[in-house]
Amino acid sequence: MRIYEVITKKKRGEALTATEIRNVIEGFTHGEIADYHMAALLMAVYFRGMNAEETAALTMAMVESGEYVDLKPLKHTEKTITVDKHSTGGVGDKTTLAVVPIVAACGVPIAKMSGRGLGHTGGTIDKLEAIPGFNTKLSGAEFMGIVKKIGLCVAGQSANLAPADKRLYALRDVTATVDSIPLIAASIMSKKIAAGADAILLDVKTGSGAFMKSLEDARALAQIMVETGNNCGRKTAAIITDMSAPLGSAIGNSLELIEVIQLLKGERISQNLLQLCEELAANMLFLAEKGELKECRVLAKEAITSGGALQKLADMVEAQGGNRSYIESPAQFPQAKTVAEITAPHSGYITETDTEGIGIAAMILGAGRTRPEDEIDYSAGIVLNFGINDYVEKGQVLARFHTNSQPLISEASEKFLQSLTFSNSPAKPLPLIHERIGL
Numbered sequence: 001m002r003i004y005e006v007i008t009k010k011k012r013g014e015a016l017t018a019t020e021i022r023n024v025i026e027g028f029t030h031g032e033i034a035d036y037h038m039a040a041l042l043m044a045v046y047f048r049g050m051n052a053e054e055t056a057a058l059t060m061a062m063v064e065s066g067e068y069v070d071l072k073p074l075k076h077t078e079k080t081i082t083v084d085k086h087s088t089g090g091v092g093d094k095t096t097l098a099v100v101p102i103v104a105a106c107g108v109p110i111a112k113m114s115g116r117g118l119g120h121t122g123g124t125i126d127k128l129e130a131i132p133g134f135n136t137k138l139s140g141a142e143f144m145g146i147v148k149k150i151g152l153c154v155a156g157q158s159a160n161l162a163p164a165d166k167r168l169y170a171l172r173d174v175t176a177t178v179d180s181i182p183l184i185a186a187s188i189m190s191k192k193i194a195a196g197a198d199a200i201l202l203d204v205k206t207g208s209g210a211f212m213k214s215l216e217d218a219r220a221l222a223q224i225m226v227e228t229g230n231n232c233g234r235k236t237a238a239i240i241t242d243m244s245a246p247l248g249s250a251i252g253n254s255l256e257l258i259e260v261i262q263l264l265k266g267e268r269i270s271q272n273l274l275q276l277c278e279e280l281a282a283n284m285l286f287l288a289e290k291g292e293l294k295e296c297r298v299l300a301k302e303a304i305t306s307g308g309a310l311q312k313l314a315d316m317v318e319a320q321g322g323n324r325s326y327i328e329s330p331a332q333f334p335q336a337k338t339v340a341e342i343t344a345p346h347s348g349y350i351t352e353t354d355t356e357g358i359g360i361a362a363m364i365l366g367a368g369r370t371r372p373e374d375e376i377d378y379s380a381g382i383v384l385n386f387g388i389n390d391y392v393e394k395g396q397v398l399a400r401f402h403t404n405s406q407p408l409i410s411e412a413s414e415k416f417l418q419s420l421t422f423s424n425s426p427a428k429p430l431p432l433i434h435e436r437i438g439l
């Protein structure tokens with residue numbers, strides 16, 4: 001079938017066959033299908049959608065465009081189940097940095113490939129690179145060698161992991177077709193499936209700081225990703241979690257790492273962050289068949305209180321070329337030259353945040369990139385001094401801005417203050433965990 005006919009079929013709202021989808025992805029990857037044809041097909045998919053079978057076929061075609069990571073050598077016994085996690089991204093979402101060591105401390109090997117920040121959201125690889133010397137660009141042999149030795153490793157995605165997704169994503173980015181649920185699902189799941197784990201836990205965020213702002217869209221994305229993962233032979237489950245406010249207090253690369261170290265040391269930090277990290281870790285342990293969910297929650301808590309998870313994080317930092325003493329004494333992280341206090345312009349309850357706006361304020365301070373080639377200022381970011389529904393007095397410190405470029409503070413402060421809603425009474429609190437799918 002010719003590409004013109006495939007586009008016409010999708011334009012009319014008909015389902016494509018697995019063979020048609022495979023041929024399109026193969027043709028596109030090998031340069032036989034032009035960008036203009038692919039762009040037209042993407043827009044047809046954007047408006048007409050794809051059913052579960054088409055989404056699974058698209059996912060597998062993208063997986064097959066590159067190499068698979070084989071995690072079998074990590075299995076201590078036939079019963080060992082390897083698990084992976086993915087977050088759809090948010091502001092202050094540093095859960096991977098805590099969850100990976102917690103799960104590894106419970107004896108489940110974790111070989112995780114992560115991404116960089118995207119728009120207003122941060123990325124695990126950028127956060128880890130805030131540790132001087134930490135190497136995220138590992139060969140396949142180095143990556144597997146580290147997991148075999150210490151039970152965990154987090155590296156950047158290898159270039160040959162679902163390369164069709166990379167080309168397709170670049171085209172979606174310039175043709176206004178990123179926010180299509182089947183295209184997002186196939187993009188995320190192709191990389192997760194190629195990364196080789198037997199089981200996958202998806203943390204699908206919803207709220208003002210998430211890509212999926214409404215619960216309805218988050219649910220639709222979670223359902224199709226879970227179905228796609230299961231259709232492709234991976235035990236897949238999702239948790240829909242709240243991103244209507246930043247997660248924890250810190251936003252920005254080294255600031256978030258410091259908050260994770262505090263969490264793993266059992267120091268007082270945001271209860272939401274602690275609860276979500278424990279819940280994600282427990283659900284991963286459950287998928288790895290370490291026990292009933294209740295038992296897995298106990299294991300996750302114990303990994304923190306025993307210091308086992310902190311030890312695993314330090315082991316990983318050392319194995320990947322970083323200085324483990326930064327984990328033991330995080331005061332060593334380079335500090336930004338300027339720390340500015342941002343105060344409340346009036347009194348009231350802070351009932352709501354435009355969390356994407358807060359993420360953008362952190363980006364303005366230097367914590368994120370506006371273009372892929374931008375350099376990150378690892379010490380830049382925001383430390384919040386309030387939680388949702390807190391009452392604040394006029395002049396009270398709401399946040400501390402960390403930056404190496406003082407002139408950026410006024411623009412970031414304007415964006416930040418515009419992102420807060422002050423009310424005369426508190427709002428109804430939102431749950432941290434909205435729904436579970438496939439668990």
Ligand code: URA
Nearest residue numbers: 178183184185187188
């Ligand atoms: N993240 C991805 O990896 N792909 C998408 O399409 C959107 C977010």
